[in-house]
Amino acid sequence: MDFAKFDMNLLRVLDALLITRSTTLAAQQVGLSQPAVSSALGRLRQALNDPLFLREGRHLVPTDYAQSLAQPVRAILAEAEALLARPTSFDSARSERHFHILGAEFWGAHLLPEVMAHMASEAPGVTLFCAAMPGADPTEALLLKRADLALCPMCDLPDWAAAQPLYRAGPVLLARPDHPRLAEAGIAPGDTVPLGLMADLPRADCAAAPGNGHGRAVITLPDLHTLATLLGRTPLVSILPRPLAEHLAARQGLAVYALPDSSPATEVAMIWHVRSQNDPAHRWLRERLAHSP
Numbered sequence: 503m504d505f506a507k508f509d510m511n512l513l514r515v516l517d518a519l520l521i522t523r524s525t526t527l528a529a530q531q532v533g534l535s536q537p538a539v540s541s542a543l544g545r546l547r548q549a550l551n552d553p554l555f556l557r558e559g560r561h562l563v564p565t566d567y568a569q570s571l572a573q574p575v576r577a578i579l580a581e582a583e584a585l586l587a588r589p590t591s592f593d594s595a596r597s598e599r600h601f602h603i604l605g606a607e608f609w610g611a612h613l614l615p616e617v618m619a620h621m622a623s624e625a626p627g628v629t630l631f632c633a634a635m636p637g638a639d640p641t642e643a644l645l646l647k648r649a650d651l652a653l654c655p656m657c658d659l660p661d662w663a664a665a666q667p668l669y670r671a672g673p674v675l676l677a678r679p680d681h682p683r684l685a686e687a688g689i690a691p692g693d694t695v696p697l698g699l700m701a702d703l704p705r706a707d708c709a710a711a712p713g714n715g716h717g718r719a720v721i722t723l724p725d726l727h728t729l730a731t732l733l734g735r736t737p738l739v740s741i742l743p744r745p746l747a748e749h750l751a752a753r754q755g756l757a758v759y760a761l762p763d764s765s766p767a768t769e770v771a772m773i774w775h776v777r778s779q780n781d782p783a784h785r786w787l788r789e790r791l792a793h794s795p
Contacts, residue, residue, distance in 0.1 A: 508549055509545070511542075512542055512545060512546050512549070513575050513578060513579060514532050514579065515528060515532055515534070515539055515542040515543065515546065516546055516554075516568075516571065516575055517572075517575050517576055517579055518531040518532050518539075519539070519543065519554075519555060519562060519564075520564055520568065520569070520571070520572045520575070521645060521660065521662065522645070523555075523561045523562045523563070523564075524560075524561065524562065525539045525540050525543065525562070527642075527646070530646050531645060531646055531647075543555065550567070552565060552567045552568065553565055554567070554568040555568060573661070576661065576662065580776065580777075583777060591782055592782035592783045592785075592786050594624050594625035594628065594786060595624060595625065595626075595627075596627065597625060597627055597628055597783060598627040598628070598629075599627075599628050599629075599783045600628075600629045600630075600631065601628070601629070601630050601631070601650045601651065601784075601787055602630075602631045602633070602648070602649045602650050602651075603630060603631070603632045603633070603649065603650065603651050603652070603653065604632075604633055604634070604635045604640050604643055604649045604651070604652040604653070604654070605634065605635045605640060605652050605653040605654045609653040609654055609655075609743075609746075609770050610632065610653045610791075611726065611746050611749050611750075612745045612746060612748075612749040612794075613653070613668070613791055613794040614630075614632065614794075616790075616794035617630075617787075617790045617791060617794055618630075620790050621790075625786075628783075633649075634709075634725075635652065635654065638654075639657070640652030640654055640773060641659065641660060641663055641773075644663065644773065644774060644775045645662070645775065647775075650774065650778065650784060650787075651772055651773070651774050651784075651787065651788070651791075652772065652773045652774070653668070653770065653771075653772055653773075653791075654770070654771070654773065655768050655769065655770060655771070656769040656770070656771040659773065662775060662776055662777075663773055663774070663775060663776065664773070664774055664775075664776050664779060665771045665772065665773045665774075666771060666772055666788065666792060667769055667770070667771045668770050668771055668772055668791065668792065668794075669745065669769075669770055670767045670768070670769050670770070671743030671744050671745050671746070671767060671768050671770060672743070672744055672761070672763075672765060672766075672767040672768075673741045673742065673743060673744070673761055673765045673766075673767070673768070674741070674742065674743075674744045674747045674758050674759060674760060674761060675695050675700065675739050675740070675741055675747075675758070675759040675760075675761060676733060676739065676740045676741070676742055676747040676750060676751060676756055676757070676758060676759075677733055677737075677738070677739040677740070677756065677757060677759065678733060678734060678737070678756065678757065679691050679755070679756070679757035681737060681739070681757075682737055683699070683702075683703060683737060684699075684759065687699055689759065691757035691758060691759060692757075692758065692759065692760065693759060693760065694759070694760040694761065694762060695759050695760070695761060696762070697761075697762055700739075700761065701718075702718075703718070703737075703738075703739050704718050704720045704737070704738055704739070705718055705719045705720065705738065705739055705740060705741065706719070706720070706721050706722075706723060706729055706732055706733065706736075706738040706739070706740050707719050707721070707722045707723070707729075707740065708722070708723055708724075708725065708726055708729045708740070708742075709722055709723065709724050709725075720738070721738070726746075726750065729750075730750045730753075730754040730756060731754075733754075733756055734754055734755060734756060741761070743768055743770070744758070772788060772791055772792075774788070
């Protein structure tokens with residue numbers, strides 16, 4: 503290969519293909535048409551003298567050589583982006599930056615009020631758009647720049663993603679303060695519900711909540727408001743992380759009950775693409791979230 507004639511823009515296409523394993527998704531990531539990405543792949547194959555990707559069904563599978571290029575190419579692109587980054591200053595009082603946050607309803611319900619209080623005084627022009635995640639995995643939305651940040655349980659991440667833990671929350675039971683089965687068993691709000699009783703209580707879940715093995719899920723609801731309304735009018739219960747359950751209990755007239763200590767805790771984190779690591783505005787938002795209760 504004649505390096506002097508090599509088009510460095512092809513590295514962005516190669517990186518996108520290695521991440522997405524799809525010419526369509528790679529095209530969305532780099533801002534090109536799908537035919538243009540296919541053409542770029544042909545040029546890469548010729549320049550590097552390797553097929554690079556083999557098609558298996560609807561996915562592209564990288565060759566060993568292509569996979570060996572993943573980390574070096576990503577490092578080169580990250581260094582180039584950092585070199586060309588804007589000055590590291592952010593005037594929150596004058597900024598009109600808009601942020602798109604995923605998973606905010608379920609995991610950010612008790613974080614975002616504090617953030618909004620900060621914004622009202624120090625960043626009145628900054629706006630947030632908060633939406634539920636389209637699925638359990640936020641990485642595709644971050645990769646394709648459909649979101650700036652995700653709030654969700656900590657999970658295995660690709661090497662282009664960064665994360666910061668925010669809090670650990672053990673599960674608790676949320677129900678009416680006069681729940682008939684709990685009252686019959688002599689269990690008052692704040693008391694521990696035995697697992698034997700928990701397994702016999704019909705449970706309502708929220709679509710954004712992680713699954714758990716306690717009780718019988720008889721209904722799954724799309725949002726927390728509907729969940730809280732249903733809990734207040736029926737003998738259903740729900741299992742939620744403690745900060746969120748306490749947030750709903752205080753506003754919806756519900757009660758929080760403890761579960762045995764053996765119930766596993768959830769580590770909630772904020773996740774973002776490393777391209778935003780040194781963006782001063784993005785860093786400002788992460789700091790606000792990190793210092794919220």
